Amino acid sequence: MKWSLFVGRPFGIRVYVHWTFLILIGWILFARLGNPLADVMSLLLFLFLLFFSVFLHEMGHALMARRFKVKTKDIILLPIGGMARFKKIPEEPAAEFFIALAGPAVNAILALLLFGLLAGLGHPPQFPEKLSLVSGEFALLQNLFWANALLAAFNLVPAFPMDGGRVLRGLLGFRMNHEKATTITAEVGQALGIVFVILGFMYSLGLLFIGIFVFLGASAESSRESMQSSLRSYKVSNILIKHYTSLRPDQGIMDAVELLLAGQEREFLVMDQGKVVGVLTKKEIFNGLAAHGNQASVRKIMISHFPHLRLDSHLDEALQLLQEKDCPIGPVYRGEKIVGILDKENIEELLTLNKAMQQYLDSPIRDIQGGKS
Numbered sequence: 342m343k344w345s346l347f348v349g350r351p352f353g354i355r356v357y358v359h360w361t362f363l364i365l366i367g368w369i370l371f372a373r374l375g376n377p378l379a380d381v382m383s384l385l386l387f388l389f390l391l392f393f394s395v396f397l398h399e400m401g402h403a404l405m406a407r408r409f410k411v412k413t414k415d416i417i418l419l420p421i422g423g424m425a426r427f428k429k430i431p432e433e434p435a436a437e438f439f440i441a442l443a444g445p446a447v448n449a450i451l452a453l454l455l456f457g458l459l460a461g462l463g464h465p466p467q468f469p470e471k472l473s474l475v476s477g478e479f480a481l482l483q484n485l486f487w488a489n490a491l492l493a494a495f496n497l498v499p500a501f502p503m504d505g506g507r508v509l510r511g512l513l514g515f516r517m518n519h520e521k522a523t524t525i526t527a528e529v530g531q532a533l534g535i536v537f538v539i540l541g542f543m544y545s546l547g548l549l550f551i552g553i554f555v556f557l558g559a560s561a562e563s564s565r566e567s568m569q570s571s572l573r574s575y576k577v578s579n580i581l582i583k584h585y586t587s588l589r590p591d592q593g594i595m596d597a598v599e600l601l602l603a604g605q606e607r608e609f610l611v612m613d614q615g616k617v618v619g620v621l622t623k624k625e626i627f628n629g630l631a632a633h634g635n636q637a638s639v640r641k642i643m644i645s646h647f648p649h650l651r652l653d654s655h656l657d658e659a660l661q662l663l664q665e666k667d668c669p670i671g672p673v674y675r676g677e678k679i680v681g682i683l684d685k686e687n688i689e690e691l692l693t694l695n696k697a698m699q700q701y702l703d704s705p706i707r708d709i710q711g712g713k714s
């Protein structure tokens with residue numbers, strides 16, 4: 342992960358902190374310049390504990406995901422919140438429901454514990470008059486209590502991209518298929534977004550922004566889902582590149598350049614004794630030339646981490662494999678035999694084509710024409 346600091350590997354899950362945290366800390370120090378040092382330190386301590394709560398929230402997702410055999414790639418902590426990235430997105434209703442719920446549940450438990458602690462100390466949490474940090478006795482515990490209560494509540498708003506959106510979709514998924522559940526959740530999210538925007542105009546600018554955020558998140562998730570389902574209706578064989586040229590790893594980069602200039606091909610397999618050992622696209626050839634000059638070998642510039650794709654896989658699975666390896670193309674096999682190449686660009690083109698076709702079918706002009714005929 343670029344721009345992020347590796348901080349540790351609890352339970353085997355890599356955790357990173359984004360460098361923009363430094364800006365946040367710098368900004369706080371700058372804004373509080375001249376304030377007593379103790380105040381600034383206690384604010385920083387609160388922020389540290391707040392982000393530790395966010396980290397525990399993400400760990401909740403990650404450890405619950407493990408129970409459903411979904412691996413977590415990493416956890417990234419950003420000043421705006423945390424993010425647990427999974428190797429694959431769980432679509433099974435029970436998995437989605439419990440994994441999404443686990444994060445806010447951690448904050449709810451923390452809030453309950455803090456509530457108990459404060460009550461035990463004789464200072465039960467008081468409702469603050471406005472949304473800001475409270476001061477006075479046990480201020481740190483009070484603020485942490487409210488922060489965790491808010492984190493739990495905010496994340497449970499039933500709209501994408503909040504956890505609550507996934508919780509709702511998981512619940513609906515027990516009664517209907519994934520696409521239908523996504524559509525309903527997206528509609529709930531958009532409706533909530535509009536409500537927040539209206540409330541925002543009446544009460545606070547913060548709500549207005551949350552409303553816009555929720556509305557856009559709901560729309561993005563529903564278009565992601567419709568992309569997934571349109572890819573699911575195709576197989577790798579539908580857009581296979583059957584004619585391909587292969588290179589040997591010991592050939593020179595200029596051989597690759599020559600092939601590129603000679604023909605229509607943009608992607609090549611690198612083969613050694615009948616086995617694919619790497620892949621190459623126009624980009625690697627150009628970058629390789631710029632970085633290593635015209636004497637470099639194909640081995641030096643090829644991508645050696647690539648997925649092995651199957652001819653009868655659905656395109657959504659194939660795209661996911663390419664994305665996991667961050668690789669633009671992959672060799673396609675039928676049994677043990679190589680039958681061609683799949684190019685991520687072609688998948689994107691297929692999606693664009695599909696979208697254009699859908700627009701044509703949805704357009705009102707078409708309805709009128711349809712009505713006449």
Ligand SMILES: [Zn+2]
Nearest residue numbers: 444445496504
């Ligand atoms: Zn979460």
